[in-house]
Amino acid sequence: MSAWTKVGNTNDFASNMGGCVKVNNKQIAVFNFKKNDSWFAVQNECPHKQQMVLSRGIMGDLEGAPKVACPLHKHAFCLKTGKHLSDGDISDLTIYPIKVENDEVFLRVD
Numbered sequence: 001m002s003a004w005t006k007v008g009n010t011n012d013f014a015s016n017m018g019g020c021v022k023v024n025n026k027q028i029a030v031f032n033f034k035k036n037d038s039w040f041a042v043q044n045e046c047p048h049k050q051q052m053v054l055s056r057g058i059m060g061d062l063e064g065a066p067k068v069a070c071p072l073h074k075h076a077f078c079l080k081t082g083k084h085l086s087d088g089d090i091s092d093l094t095i096y097p098i099k100v101e102n103d104e105v106f107l108r109v110d
């Protein structure tokens with residue numbers, strides 16, 4: 001099992017927006033959902049057209065569950081599960097364990 005990697009401090013990430021970090025040569029989109037102060041990490045690559053853009057996506061919620069919509073063609077994904085929420089046959093996102101301790105943000109990326 002991989003170790004936790006520090007990717008920044010909480011104030012390095014704007015609320016209700018994404019931020020991109022690189023761990024083990026993978027681009028990861030990190031989101032701080034301010035509504036209930038929860039944090040999520042998913043692959044930065046949108047599976048629709050393989051663009052590294054999800055960290056610049058638009059956050060929202062679907063019946064209380066946080067989601068992100070890709071800034072290019074608006075396909076939406078659940079940030080909790082990675083599930084693709086829009087129409088069309090598009091892969092779900094890989095999600096990564098994330099935790100915050102003492103205002104430091106950590107990811108676990110295999």
Ligand code: FES
Binds near residue numbers: 050
């Ligand atoms: S590249 Fe993300 S929806 Fe098209």
